[in-house]
Amino acid sequence: MKPPSIPIEQASTKQDILEHLLRQGQASAIELAESLDISPQAIRRHLKDLETEGLIQHSAEHAAGMGRPQHIYQLSSKGRDRFPDRYNQFAVSFLDTLIETVGEDQVDQVLHKQWQRKGIEYRNQLGNGTLQERLEKLVLLRRSEGYVAEWYAVETNGQPSFIFTEYNCAIAHVAESFPSVCGHELEMFGAALNCTVERTHWMVDGEHRCGYLVRANS
Incomplete structure (x- = not known):
């Protein structure tokens, strides 16, 4: 059975997220949404997919004055390997x-x-x-x-x-x-x-x- 195709827009957005994390080192969902001009709900769906694929990982960070920690995302080793690394x-x-x-x-x-x-x-x-x-x-x-x-x-x-x-x-x-x-x-x-x-x-x-x-x- 042929696997379902991924819409070009979704693939492009996920790549944008990976490149943003590559450039910035880490970011929250809100920061990604603001930077990429995408709704926080859509960003969180993409982040969930990317984390399921093992391309990103998150850690919990408590913001000042807030009780609930926010997730801070960064590339996993597998995610970083998505970018060219010619020598092994x-x-x-x-x-x-x-x-x-x-x-x-x-x-x-x-x-x-x-x-x-x-x-x-x-x-x-x-x-x-x-x-x-x-x-x-x-x-x-x-x-x-x-x-x-x-x-x-x-x-x-x-x-x-x-x-x-x-x-x-x-x-x-x-x-x-x-x-x-x-x-x-x-x-x-x-x-x-x-x-x-x-x-x-x-x-x-x-x-x-x-x-x-x-x-x-x-």
């Missing part, structure tokens, strides 16, 4: 084998060269526009590779700067065992954009995103 435990095992074979320093040099190559590849695609234009192109490139990425303008010490954020990591499993790769990735962003890039948030530290402060070289 095979990559970690492969790196372990390389370290046993040629040594940690040699492997680190290879990883560094790989990120340098990626930085040059990006830089050639970004062109010679303004820093904002180059960052816009980088975000589009990362999105085409499966990242949930965004940017926005800020001001630091009177100088225009930008925050660049990614909410999923294609090398998450590798970074957990070899956090040095994140340092190489940070250097890669700086080389690709030809600017100063500083880390502001890091998934390896338990945060729900990786964030970077991007500013012109002084």
Whole structure:
């Protein structure tokens, strides 16, 4: 028997909920309803479905001045796996084998060269526009590779700067065992954009995103 099809509108709304939780880390039903401009009743139906599917989970949180706790929702491991994560435990095992074979320093040099190559590849695609234009192109490139990425303008010490954020990591499993790769990735962003890039948030530290402060070289 063929399973019933899911209306496109419902599938789209559920994906919007998952992406919102990916970006924000957690949210209540009311916050989701307001953000997505959907009725609280409809949001709760979608949340119930997503929780039944094992894609989200909730915890009870007492709001100030209120006796009844509200549910705070976040992605489960299964829900986070819905977003691209190209490297799995095979990559970690492969790196372990390389370290046993040629040594940690040699492997680190290879990883560094790989990120340098990626930085040059990006830089050639970004062109010679303004820093904002180059960052816009980088975000589009990362999105085409499966990242949930965004940017926005800020001001630091009177100088225009930008925050660049990614909410999923294609090398998450590798970074957990070899956090040095994140340092190489940070250097890669700086080389690709030809600017100063500083880390502001890091998934390896338990945060729900990786964030970077991007500013012109002084």
